[in-house]
Amino acid sequence: MPFESARLFARGVACRPMNESKPKSNRVHFSSGAEISNGNGITIRTDSFSISLDPKAAMPVDYTFVSHAHIDHMHSPKGKSKIIASQETRNLAKVRGYNLGSASGDVPGVEVFDSGHILGSKAALVKDKIFYTGDLSTRDRGFLRGCKGVKCETLVMESTYGRSRYVFPEIETMVAQVHRFIGHCFDSCRPVVLTGYPLGKAQLISYLFSTWEPIYLHESVFRMNLSHIDMGIDLKRFADFQSGNENFEAKLSRGPWIVIAPTLSNRSPFVKELKQKYNPAIATFTGWAMDSRYRYLTGVDAAFPISDHCDYRDLIELAKYCSPSMVYTVHGFAAEFAAHLRELGFNAEPLEGGAEPQERLTSFIAS
């Protein structure tokens, strides 16, 4: 058997898998010789192949899995490692200057599933036993369908929002609040800037609030929206924001409008210029908005917790659905969330040693 399964609970009491090395390590050995390690992405070595999951730099392994096209999951492939990625991820990576090559076709021992995070994002099931979620959302949002999860022996899951305060409202509730916010601004002739990641969040914003007009797009969002339209996503073709164009600026001065832009610091020239000329209300979309300090620290007028990740409860539901013998948590509140899972009777530990600093509220404030 390529993997010996991590041990299940004994009468509901969490216990350490008998065949694993010490916990809180960046490397976990199975007695079969298989191994999971966390460093430059996560690497799984089995008796028949090795696979690197979302590395930051090319790895000398048989397969490299690129779960989605966010920059922190991208690398420039080198060597002979076969890239496993969806066609959408390959297309979006290309727009961002990364060439992941052409589709790999099926790879024996690696099955991929929609992870519901952004267009083309995937989770991977290795050897029918280890399920790696990558970034994921289990909620349906706009044109995205939530991840359903899969039964597995070992679950390697993201835990970005793995703290109990991060429980997001229903998406419909948030959408209604945003419409009200835009309505209030428009009533007082105040333009609105809606901000989020240029890939993923910005397309969701474009989709959810497309009934307002006029809407213009920051150049980085414009490129990503076009790419989505090319791949069949039903987004309206909004014009790009032409800063410095005299005719365009005359048009802007005639009434309220919306610009969809990346999350930018108040110190960025784009935001400074907009504020100076038009005094728009700035709203942002992130799960960190659940933290009362977020608005104060970022200086935005409104923050809505519409996220492309699971919230705390979604993460727990996913773990229950997958019913693994062992859970390893990565990113965000990895240690804290693993402790929560242990309280619920799971066998869980953080998989430490990631190359990236953990994503926290403060990492957004600094940018």
Ligand SMILES: [Zn+2]
């Ligand atoms: Zn992501």
